[in-house]
Amino acid sequence: MDSLDIVVPVYNEGENIVRMLDALRGSVKRPFRVLICYDRDDDDTLPVIRGYADAGFEIVPVKNRRRGVHGAVVTGFQASTAPAVLVMPADDTYNAGILDQMVDRLEQGYDLIAPSRFMKGGRMVGCPWLKAVLVRASAFVLYHLARLPTHDSTNGFRLFSRRVLELIPIESSEGFTYSIELLVKCHRLGWKIGEVPSQWYERKKGASRFKVLKWSPAYLRWVAYAFATTYLFRGPETVDLAAPGTRPLAS
Numbered sequence: 001m002d003s004l005d006i007v008v009p010v011y012n013e014g015e016n017i018v019r020m021l022d023a024l025r026g027s028v029k030r031p032f033r034v035l036i037c038y039d040r041d042d043d044d045t046l047p048v049i050r051g052y053a054d055a056g057f058e059i060v061p062v063k064n065r066r067r068g069v070h071g072a073v074v075t076g077f078q079a080s081t082a083p084a085v086l087v088m089p090a091d092d093t094y095n096a097g098i099l100d101q102m103v104d105r106l107e108q109g110y111d112l113i114a115p116s117r118f119m120k121g122g123r124m125v126g127c128p129w130l131k132a133v134l135v136r137a138s139a140f141v142l143y144h145l146a147r148l149p150t151h152d153s154t155n156g157f158r159l160f161s162r163r164v165l166e167l168i169p170i171e172s173s174e175g176f177t178y179s180i181e182l183l184v185k186c187h188r189l190g191w192k193i194g195e196v197p198s199q200w201y202e203r204k205k206g207a208s209r210f211k212v213l214k215w216s217p218a219y220l221r222w223v224a225y226a227f228a229t230t231y232l233f234r235g236p237e238t239v240d241l242a243a244p245g246t247r248p249l250a251s
Contacts, residue, residue, distance in 0.1 A: 002058070004032040004084045004103055007076030009069045013090035014044035018052065020093050025056055027096035030103060033058040035079055037072035045090070070174055077165050086159045087179070094199045095157065102159045102196055111191040112183060113159040116152035121197030128202070134216070138223065146226040148187055150195045153226075154180055154219065157198065164191070177218040184222050188229040 006024070010017065017036075024034065036049055036059060049059050062079045064072045073087055084103045088095070095115065102113045117124040118139050124132065135154055142153040156176035164182055168189075172181045186193055 002031040002033045002082050004028070004030060004086060004099070005076075005080040005082035006032055006034045006099075007037060007073060007080065007085060007087045008034060008090050009037045009072035009076070009087075010043060010045040010090050011039060011069075012044045014048045016091040016093075017045050017048055020088075020090055020096075021049075021052055021055065021059070023093045023096040024099075028099050030100055031057070032099075033060055033082070035060050035062050035076045037062045037064055037076040037079075039064045039067050039072065068174075069176065070172065070178060073176075073178055074170060077170075080165070083162045084159060085162070085165060086157075088157055092157065094201065098196055098198060105194045105196070106159060106161055109192055110194040111161040111164050112186045112193045114150040114152060114183065114193060114195045115155060115157050115159075115198030116150055116195045117155065117198055117200045118151040119195060119197050122152070122199065124200045126202030127200070138219070142223065142226055146223070147230045148183065148226055149193045150183065152195070152198075153183060155198075155200075157200075158183075172218060172222075174218045177222065180219060180222045181225075184226045184229065187226065188233060 008017075008020070021034065024032070034057065036045060038045060038061065041063075046061060049061065052059065060079070062076055065075045065078075076087070077085060084106050086099065086102070098115065102115070105113050116122050118136065124135075127135070138154055139152050142148045143151050154176075156179045158179050160182060164186060168182055168185050170178050170181060172178045183193065
């Protein structure tokens with residue numbers, strides 16, 4: 001069995017996907033698969049990956065069971081079998097070199113590894129100003145006030161253990177909110193969370209699927225959850241993985 005499954009949600013990423021696959025092939029040493037999660041059969045990513053010869057690793061097209069990036073990622077989780085499962089953007093050609101290090105950390109007993117743009121060694125370059133302000137502000141608040149153990153709480157680029165995906169229910173239904181949800185639920189359970197510095201550059205080809213204003217209410221739900229964990233949670237016997245508003249936090 002491959003030790004790593006890489007879930008890549010795509011929407012017409014034909015111009016980007018080869019560079020990303022080339023980066024993985026040149027940098028990742030451990031056995032891995034790439035799960036290409038798509039909405040439509042006419043997605044221009046599909047003929048490109050079919051023509052990607054001699055990859056040295058398995059590329060698996062996975063048809064999304066429900067349209068949209070959230071559905072693509074969750075469908076990828078359901079199709080994954082490896083002990084370590086990573087979600088990675090299709091235009092990311094610059095972080096492949098840290099994947100082995102991330103899986104090494106997972107194998108040392110961590111359940112979630114959060115690549116961070118905002119810790120020493122990390123970078124975020126070319127981000128639109130509104131998105132940059134919101135992302136940096138939320139990361140600051142969640143690290144310093146809600147005390148989450150990562151400097152970059154909203155990053156969708158993240159590595160999860162098999163235990164996380166099998167035992168923690170995903171309640172989110174929009175965008176990349178699954179990522180902060182799984183992070184704050186791991187924190188409430190007391191499971192080990194690690195971070196490594198990562199890079200992020202505004203994409204040059206294709207449209208971004210990150211919808212800041214539309215997804216903000218869904219993110220705020222998990223921000224409230226993080227604060228409830230830090231300031232109301234009293235011990236393992238009171239663990240409640242329900243989202244705020246679903247049922248009261250146990251006391």
